[in-house]
Amino acid sequence: MTYLSRLIVVLFVLFTPLSAFAVNPDEVLADPTLEARARALSAELRCMVCQNQSIDDSNAELAKDLRLLVRERIRNGDSDQAVLDYIVSRYGEFVLLKPRFSVKTVLLWGAPVLLVLAGGVSLLLFARKRTGKPTGSKLTADEQATLSKLLQK
Incomplete structure (x- = not known):
């Protein structure tokens, strides 16, 4: 390996963000199936401190408390939907990274479609307005004479 290629590899390793999950080992459930459910639910819930991270990725104390709450509810036998409903009842719809479709969120879900339409x-109206309108200016007498000579050849 050349010096330059080694330098590139070292820089790549240093500047590549490593995936650091915020879930501490003492939070992990013993049953892998229940832990997988807890991780999936944690990925759907917003950290109320960070606001653009899931509680699974956040190191905030509130996120840790929510992760523990999710795991406790799962251990008690709640379904995934029951866990989400419980958390939403305590913290509101904002805690969901992907909001539910309801009367309150219809504008949120419909806005992209409305904007595209x-x-x-x-664009259609603008293009229709411009159709048939001449562009540029009329030819001068000299330009018209030159054009006539060229067309007669």
Whole structure:
């Protein structure tokens, strides 16, 4: 390996973000199936401190408390939906990274479609307005004479 390629490898390793999960070993459930459910649910819940991270990725104390709460509810036999409903009842819909479709969130889910449709209609109207309109200026008498000579050849 050349010096440059070694340097590139070292820089790549140093600057590549390593995946650091916030789940501590003392939080992990003994049953792998229950732990997988807990991790899946934790990935769906927003950290109320960080706000753009799931509680699975956050190191905040509140996120840790929520992870422990999720695991406790799973250990007590709650279904995934029951766990989510319980957390939402305590912290509100904002705790969900992917909000549920309801009357309150219809605008949130429908806004992208409405924006695309509005953009399409705007483009259509703009294109229709421009159709048939001449562009540029009229030819001068000299330009018209030169064009006539060229077309006669």
